[in-house]
Amino acid sequence: MTAAARSPHPRRARPERGEQWAETSRCRVVAARRFGAFTALELLAPEIAAVAWPGQFVMVKVPGSGFLLRRPFSVFTARGDRLGLLIEARGPGSERLADAQVGEALDLAGPLGAGFPLEGVRTALLVGGGIGCAPLQMLTDALAGRGVPVMAAFGFRDGRQARVAAAFDIERLWVATEDGSVGRPGMVSDLLAALDAPPSATVFCCGPAAMIAAVQRWAAGAGLRGYASLEAHMACGVGACHGCVVATKRGALRVCSEGPVFALDEVVIP
Ligand SMILES: Cc1cc2nc3c(=O)[nH]c(=O)nc-3n(C[C@H](O)[C@H](O)[C@H](O)COP(=O)(O)OP(=O)(O)OC[C@H]3O[C@@H](n4cnc5c(N)ncnc54)[C@H](O)[C@@H]3O)c2cc1C
Ligand code: FES
Structure with missing residues (x-):
């Protein structure tokens, strides 16, 4: 294949x-x-x-x-x-x-790059960590345009970082901060169990590697499929230099051209 x-x-x-x-x-x-x-x-x-x-x-x-x-x-x-x-x-x-x-x-x-697949998504759970929240507003807009219900959980280090939540227009948005100054104290992954996502939900996540690994474990346990947007240092951004490869279950792939979005269960976090 x-x-x-x-x-x-x-x-x-x-x-x-x-x-x-x-x-x-x-x-x-x-x-x-x-x-x-x-x-x-x-x-x-x-x-x-x-x-x-x-x-x-x-x-x-x-x-x-x-x-x-x-x-x-x-x-x-x-x-x-x-x-x-x-x-x-x-x-x-x-x-x-x-x-x-x-x-x-x-x-x-x-x-x-290759963005988030939207075909067949019936309900969406968006999970963002820090600046990893950035692609999730356009995703929300596109899903809303298709009539897909969206819930989102964002995690930030502290209250200063969490101020960016005001830049988002997402009706059902929950926030966690590590210092406990805004929203639920702790990591964004701690929020997920409390959200009670339906079994039909597709998970979309973007953030630090440790967060993606935690979301991957939680989604596997909950039987949910999804996608993760990864970051890597980039030089050309167009697939030519191979400077941005990451490990996946399909082998080493370029974040800039085969990604940045990968199926959540194919991502290998070192
Ligand atoms: C696909 C993709 C989408 C991104 N989207 C956003 C976004 O929407 N908003 C945003 O603020 N940033 C985003 N980034 C990260 C952003 O590209 C880097 O922060 C920026 O290039 C750093 O450049 P610099 O000159 O400021 O810092 P540098 O001096 O190059 O680096 C400063 C610090 O940031 C780290 N860093 C640099 N590049 C990256 C990277 N690609 N991933 C992780 N850490 C990095 C370095 O290790 C160093 O610690 C994205 C990265 C990728 C790959
Ligand atoms: S940045 Fe050059 S191949 Fe991805």
């Missing part, structure tokens, strides 16, 4: 070697809002917003000298001609992008 035939993403035909071609566009920042440790940018990006699929990402060129590689960011929202990104400043590149000003133009390549 070919990788394409086994892929959980029937929507996208894969090129021969899994490489993609990235359209680049200059996109003007039209809004920038701070939510604690995160910045939500809204860009005028009609070409990307028109074709983006939940779970896909864009490679963003960081303005200024010394930034050779583009940085990957999930599509947070795609509404009309606007593309939303949610940025956590973790290092020099994301710090610069989190400081982008309204009116500034950023160079984006994408949308890239």
